[in-house]
Amino acid sequence: MVAPAAGLKPAQLALVINDDEPNSVEVGEYYRQARNVPAENVVHVRLPDHPRKLDAAQFRQLKEHIDARLGPHIQAVLMVWTAPYAVECNGITAAYTLGLDSSLCGAPCGPGKPNPYFNAAGPQPYTEHGLRLAMLLPTDSVDGAKALIDRGVAAGFSMPAASAYYLTTSETARNSRAPFFPRAGTLPARKLTIKRLSADVLENEKDIMIYQTGMARVARLDTLGFLPGALADSLTSFGGDLLGSSQMSSLRWLEAGATASYGTVSEPCNYWQKFPQPTVLLSHYLRGASAIEAYWRSVAWPAQGVFIGEPLAAPYRR
Template sequence: MLLLTSAQAQVLPPRGLSAAQLAIVVNDDEPNSVEIGEYYRKARAIPAANIVHVQIPHSPRKLDADEFEALKTKIDARLSPEIQAVLMLWTAPYAVECNSITSAYTLGLDSALCAKPCGPSKPSAYYNSPSTHPYTDLKMRLSMLLPTDNVENAKALIDRGVTSGFSAPQASAYFLQTSDIARSSRARFFPRSMVLPQQRLSIKTLQADSIEQVSDIMVYQTGLSSVPKLNTLKFLPGALADHLTSFGGDLLGSSQMSSLRWLEAGATASYGTVTEPCNHWQKFPNSTVLLSQYLRGASAIEAYWKSVAWPAQGVFIGEPLAAPYRH
């Protein structure tokens, strides 16, 4: 178990990602994407030059390499060098071959991984990096999906992200080492329980399969194929939540709990793998890195991307600019 030190918790916040550095990609073939794209543009004051329109007929869950390359080429052609991150406004496609669409876009497609999906994948140079300009520094444009399958839910998600920037409320971060030993492989990185008065945050590291009737969640990380009692919980604006399991990123699949359930329950961003990764901790968010980066003022997209060492199979979803600790 690692300790989140006072030095980590009290480092002055970096400037972090701004709306001017974010491009949004709208699928003109999906009415929900168009409507939510306009809502997000206004909510975050995204510059008009940062809006990219593409056509993805029928919204397939998975793209092949050629389809993806054509899509990426069209997106990249519209982006200026100042753009550091991209938000894709759709639920599907969320995979490219055995990779997630967000990792394929940011790191490049790792087709070799498909022969051995349980093996190591391409490491991320952005892992636990101090960089606040990933494209400028590392030639990596971060990417995230904002799901659009439900317009009302998507707008509520955007509103939570925007609200998170106004204050950091009294909150708790929950890290659960469950009875599922295989899915608790990252428990060694859970910070110990403590109170961080300056951030008004209590860290609660527990041996339990669930929490219930809790109303102060800023972070919730656990390891189960399906997380119970989500309907009893209240997530604060900007909350990050994910579960270590094989197919959380198969957003529209049914074999395990989709990461979409976290957003529906009130979280603002999440992460899950789209194909069988085995339980390498490097393929999932490192809890200490995620929390320390978020507390330093990183946005949700920055903190989540910085927390995953091998993100090839993982899809990042949510509202990217949420940053409750920036100020």
């Protein structure tokens, strides 16, 4: 496979700001300035009352409003809010990029719609595949969102010595992607050490660039040190239910210091295809893809998932 070209640029990213949410307005403008996103790439919407979920009609209206304001050069969209994060049983980022797949709502453990961008090499998803990649930038905490943005920006300035951690846990059903964990070893050119562990907990490590595991709740995040640009996620059913409490929300990864994450909003069962495939995610990130490109390329059936974080983080782009 050829390495991706330069990758997503700020001028190719649209920001969608919810004018009914002051945090979205403040964080969106902070992001626009931090990443030098052109002002004409900003789309304003009105979503009152922070609904966690939209129905099909509400989403169709939102998507049509956004799409009507985007030029053909826009390859990706960043929604600047925490909620809504679901559309029926789909993640809002997947529904936007791939189209709403309502068939899953009656059979959530069935196969998802294939992602044409899975493991793709091209740098322009909209031009090449008709897909605008979507990610959510959570805004519950303005200070937390600004810190997240700062980490994403900082990721572009240095390539630190780092480790990628892959945990096979005691929660057997959540280990379905463990066969795809990369081989342990060191990649000197990227100053990255790959570590595979049989453990439920990672603690006191301060050099994390990747952390992938399978647990309903991940303990000891407060002891960890995530490097700028770090990606982290868990294979569990409801990580994408960002404001839910039945399992650990993917927001906890960002609060702990990761720069991007992923989770599912409805019961996906444990298909590895519905979660980030570890080898694909790592290989694209190490080639210089941004967080949004690497994450979107790594999920074969992403309909039930939501991608969150700072999309342009790219610690290995040189």
